[in-house]
Amino acid sequence: MSRLNRVFENKKAFIPFITAGDPDLETTKRLVLAMEQAGADLIELGIPFSDPVAEGPVIQEADYRALSGGVTTDMIFDMVEEIRKESDIPLAFMTYANPIYTYGTERFMSACKRGGIDAVIVPDIPFEERDEIKPFCDKYDICLISMIAPTSKERIRMIAKEAEGFIYCVSSLGVTGVRENIGSDAENMIKLVKEVKDIPCAIGFGVSTPEQAAKLSAISDGVIVGSAIIRIIAEHGRECVPFVTEYVRKMKGAML
Amino acid sequence: MTKGRFGKHGGQFIPETLMNAVIEIDEAYQHYKNDEGFCRELDDLLKNYAGRPSLLYYAEKMTRDLGGAKVYLKREDLNHTGSHKINNVLGQVLLAKKMGKKRVIAETGAGQHGVATATAAALLGLECEIFMGKEDTVRQALNVYRMELLGAKVHPVTTGTMTLKDAVNEALREWSRRVEDTHYVIGSVMGPHPFPTMVRDFQSIIGKEVKEQLLEKEGRLPDAVIACVGGGSNAIGIFYDFIEDKDVRLIGCEAAGLGIDTDKTAATIANGTMGIFHGMKSYFCQDEYGQIAPVYSISAGLDYPGIGPEHAYLHDIGRAEYVPVTDKEAVEAFEYLARTEGIIPAIESAHAVAYAMKLASKMAKEQIIVINLSGRGDKDVAAIARYRGVQIYE
Numbered sequence: 003m004s005r006l007n008r009v010f011e012n013k014k015a016f017i018p019f020i021t022a023g024d025p026d027l028e029t030t031k032r033l034v035l036a037m038e039q040a041g042a043d044l045i046e047l048g049i050p051f052s053d054p055v056a057e058g059p060v061i062q063e064a065d066y067r068a069l070s071g072g073v074t075t076d077m078i079f080d081m082v083e084e085i086r087k088e089s090d091i092p093l094a095f096m097t098y099a100n101p102i103y104t105y106g107t108e109r110f111m112s113a114c115k116r117g118g119i120d121a122v123i124v125p126d127i128p129f130e131e132r133d134e135i136k137p138f139c140d141k142y143d144i145c146l147i148s149m150i151a152p153t154s155k156e157r158i159r160m161i162a163k164e165a166e167g168f169i170y171c172v173s174s175l176g177v178t179g180v181r182e183n184i185g186s187d188a189e190n191m192i193k194l195v196k197e198v199k200d201i202p203c204a205i206g207f208g209v210s211t212p213e214q215a216a217k218l219s220a221i222s223d224g225v226i227v228g229s230a231i232i233r234i235i236a237e238h239g240r241e242c243v244p245f246v247t248e249y250v251r252k253m254k255g256a257m258l
Numbered sequence: 259m260t261k262g263r264f265g266k267h268g269g270q271f272i273p274e275t276l277m278n279a280v281i282e283i284d285e286a287y288q289h290y291k292n293d294e295g296f297c298r299e300l301d302d303l304l305k306n307y308a309g310r311p312s313l314l315y316y317a318e319k320m321t322r323d324l325g326g327a328k329v330y331l332k333r334e335d336l337n338h339t340g341s342h343k344i345n346n347v348l349g350q351v352l353l354a355k356k357m358g359k360k361r362v363i364a365e366t367g368a369g370q371h372g373v374a375t376a377t378a379a380a381l382l383g384l385e386c387e388i389f390m391g392k393e394d395t396v397r398q399a400l401n402v403y404r405m406e407l408l409g410a411k412v413h414p415v416t417t418g419t420m421t422l423k424d425a426v427n428e429a430l431r432e433w434s435r436r437v438e439d440t441h442y443v444i445g446s447v448m449g450p451h452p453f454p455t456m457v458r459d460f461q462s463i464i465g466k467e468v469k470e471q472l473l474e475k476e477g478r479l480p481d482a483v484i485a486c487v488g489g490g491s492n493a494i495g496i497f498y499d500f501i502e503d504k505d506v507r508l509i510g511c512e513a514a515g516l517g518i519d520t521d522k523t524a525a526t527i528a529n530g531t532m533g534i535f536h537g538m539k540s541y542f543c544q545d546e547y548g549q550i551a552p553v554y555s556i557s558a559g560l561d562y563p564g565i566g567p568e569h570a571y572l573h574d575i576g577r578a579e580y581v582p583v584t585d586k587e588a589v590e591a592f593e594y595l596a597r598t599e600g601i602i603p604a605i606e607s608a609h610a611v612a613y614a615m616k617l618a619s620k621m622a623k624e625q626i627i628v629i630n631l632s633g634r635g636d637k638d639v640a641a642i643a644r645y646r647g648v649q650i651y652e
Contacts (some may be wrong), residue, residue: 051548051549052418052549052550053418053423053424053535053550055273055431055536056273056275056431056434058431062417066418069549074547075547075548076547084302098534098548099271099534099535100533100534100535100542100544100548101547101548101549101551102533103532103533103534103539103548104531104533104544104547104548105547105548106548110344125273125274126272126273126537127269127271127535128270128271128272128273128274128277129268129274129277130261130277131269131270131271134269134271134534137543145454149273149274150274150277151273151275151277153274153275153277153278153279153437153438154274154277154278155278157274157277157278161274172274172275174436175275175434175435175436175437176275176431176434177434177435179433182649210537
């Protein structure tokens, strides 16, 4: 987990999310390397799922694009190995319980370890069900990231106590997607976490503008941006790399 | 082990945003199911509004024609709104009201659960929004208008395969957007705990009545109880009271579509593998990477790639049998029951009728089969006509 420890070291982390294989794996690899150069501190790679219930329309479409291009979990593992030949950027997988479970949870985590994945984020594995995958995460030294939401309330203490790596603070109700106003809940949620444990908190869901990034990084340890980047990828397809790079640079710049 | 397990199946695999909501429902349900006032109110609604108990009808002509076991039909089709769905919906909407919720949402496949939810919401004074796959809004256009008449807003779902599973996805997304004032009335014995247990409890009145009615008519238990299975709520409803009666065969009929050896099928026990989806661990139709398969059945209500966790468990321990029934067999049974008994069943229920027709003739005359006739077939008439090449549009 040493790569993960670097993410929040003496800085606010900028964490972009992209769906692996959207529009193809070659572009995903180029995007990862370019975003690292542009200042990304950790990159979340989505393993596309046919039925992503925590995602809004933008990321749903990215999943469909990737899947209809024939991307599979094995092909994504191969791509990660390719990335690791050229980069040491911290990497997290974001996917749903079913692609992990069906692959074989132990086989999945051991492949993560081999490929150089540092963490997994699984939105449909809540605290109560974490034993489903946590023992295998521990065995292969993959960090299972905990999520908290505006509805978590008293659950935050329980979740924070057991959390590792960092905490993913879901800023707003609903699914992923760009929002004008991001709820003021996040600040209170983070305060609650820090009362229990000194662990970095990154805010996701809805973040898109440099102004939001500046504001939210002031109250947290980092921001996670997905849909806003996926929109650029959707617009420019295989030619998206320079546009995404420019966007990441601007966002990271706003947080310094 | 976490809550709501049936063997290795079940659980609460949902985003953190919804966790407190399902915990609250569980607590409220645990409280109200033993609350005298709540039970009285629900009993009154079931009796004086839904029309329970539903009849247990001896299908004498069918029995004679098949020449084997005596066939009884549990007439859930005679309930208000035309299916078993009302049993669960009255329970959940009443619970939502007690919990202070202002709005209910629901998914629907054939439209029966949507109609039932819209009905209960109208009666109990809650706002109602229904999510229905766009494909199904076309297949079941009449039910869309029916829900609108009842004051519900219907959202056609255009993501994925535009059928029942996508309607569930969209309802879950909407619930996470407005979880504070909204209750999600899940229509089958699926989803995260406590839904599989709570929906089963509300539906178990079917089997309880069958037991009493048959003891009165025949002085004995049935030899086989047969029901169609999508998510599995009418099946678990009629099975549940017989689980301990080991001599009673429990048979769930899955939608095989064009056949379980084709990719146009929705038979989960026949073709599925273990997975985690829609809040539960159970069997699902999926590929080797866990991508949920696009499933198919002529019946919009059985067109679902999973099965409730308690059914998965009953299958594992061998207590219930699950058999595939094709579109063709179901349509023939649909027509047969109409001609023979003057009863037009829902195309979903026709899957159970089809298997009973095969089984009855192999059984002895003193044996008894009970078929759960879970819904009426008015909604399917145009689709069956089209299946037969008659171009009728609603």
